[in-house]
């Protein structure tokens with residue numbers, strides 16, 4: 001819950017504000033030194049500050065000094081100064097010193113609430129911007145503020161300046177390719193090409209010519225000499241994704257290229273020198289593969305001069321929310337959608353979910369929820385995520401509602417799973433199409449109707 005510090009020596013006003021300020025935690029201080037102590041302790045994003053503080057409440061000097069102290073210690077705090085009725089001069093002086101806004105007594109609940117809500121909103125936006133710019137300071141594309149991702153980004157940034165071969169390890173969808181591109185962009189090779197190839201997606205017999213190129217007439221259909229990905233990356237960076245899937249037969253040729261920095265095209269006899277920085281990635285356990293003799297040990301040491309472990313999303317604390325907000329803004333624009341943000345249950349459900357598909361799974365869930373959401377806020381339901389039972393319990397009204405929530409959730413989930421096909425959805429749910437349609441009508445799931 002947001003925290004607000006009220007600095008006022010008048011107990012009546014403290015009480016009034018405690019009742020007036022809804023949905024926030026209010027803490028109090030009666031003078032300058034306790035204000036600073038409370039600021040240190042609670043780190044409130046908004047402070048209301050009466051300028052007339054003891055020892056001389058008739059004079060604004062102690063209040064103005066408190067304002068200066070607060071902003072010096074926590075410059076991002078939004079301070080709303082409260083002045084006496086006719087004290088515009090000191091109010092303006094406070095604004096000059098950096099106060100966010102001012103308010104003249106007597107206190108009107110609605111107005112002060114409005115000012116504070118605006119201050120909280122601005123503070124949240126500024127926090128978000130700071131988080132975004134902090135994360136984009138170094139490795140431009142990598143969004144995240146968790147220690148886990150910042151540690152990986154720092155390591156990547158350091159090795160970007162060298163030509164050391166880096167091995168990126170991590171589950172699928174954690175951002176290995178994003179890291180590889182960032183390494184390229186932070187290196188002196190950034191103006192040359194970044195060439196990526198996925199060793200798992202190319203049939204074994206084609207991978208050699210894809211990588212090394214071929215001479216005209218090397219095999220049937222080789223009508224002209226063609227450069228491979230390695231040569232295409234000349235001067236730049238080659239990203240070998242899923243290196244663990246490289247056929248053992250090709251690994252020796254790869255090793256020679258990495259050791260001697262020369263290649264021979266398929267069907268060619270000439271050695272061609274190449275100046276390419278290599279970044280590899282895999283979600284496999286290469287150690288284990290070396291033991292099983294499905295991956296050459298010498299190649300393992302070559303590709304992994306330094307390895308970087310990209311953390312899974314579930315180990316990245318509040319990055320989940322930061323990424324979710326970033327993608328929400330992106331998709332909102334892309335699909336001209338009206339959604340504005342996330343409901344609390346969506347935030348909690350995203351934090352609790354285990355994100356086995358990592359960032360890619362988050363992107364997919366967000367994309368469909370942006371399209372399907374009916375209200376201004378995306379709910380846990382829209383995301384196809386379950387709200388924890390504890391939360392659901394506190395919200396539930398009666399048994400009919402419990403059934404409605406559960407059925408709506410199950411229908412939406414099945415619909416996503418069935419790739420938005422109503423017949424398949426009915427099949428997954430074990431009901432007939434007409435039954436499903438009547439449930440769609442009953443629960444007014446219009447988004448399921450319009451698409452079929």
Ligand SMILES: Nc1ncnc2c1ncn2[C@@H]1O[C@H](COP(=O)(O)OP(=O)(O)OP(=O)(O)O)[C@@H](O)[C@H]1O
Nearest residue numbers: 141142143144171172173174175176177178359360
């Ligand atoms: N830190 C990040 N900030 C923003 N977007 C990210 C970040 N990391 C990954 N993404 C996005 O997440 C998706 C998955 O990233 P990427 O393809 O790099 O993962 P990967 O680990 O290479 O996956 P795979 O192993 O399945 O190939 C991409 O759409 C990418 O743009």
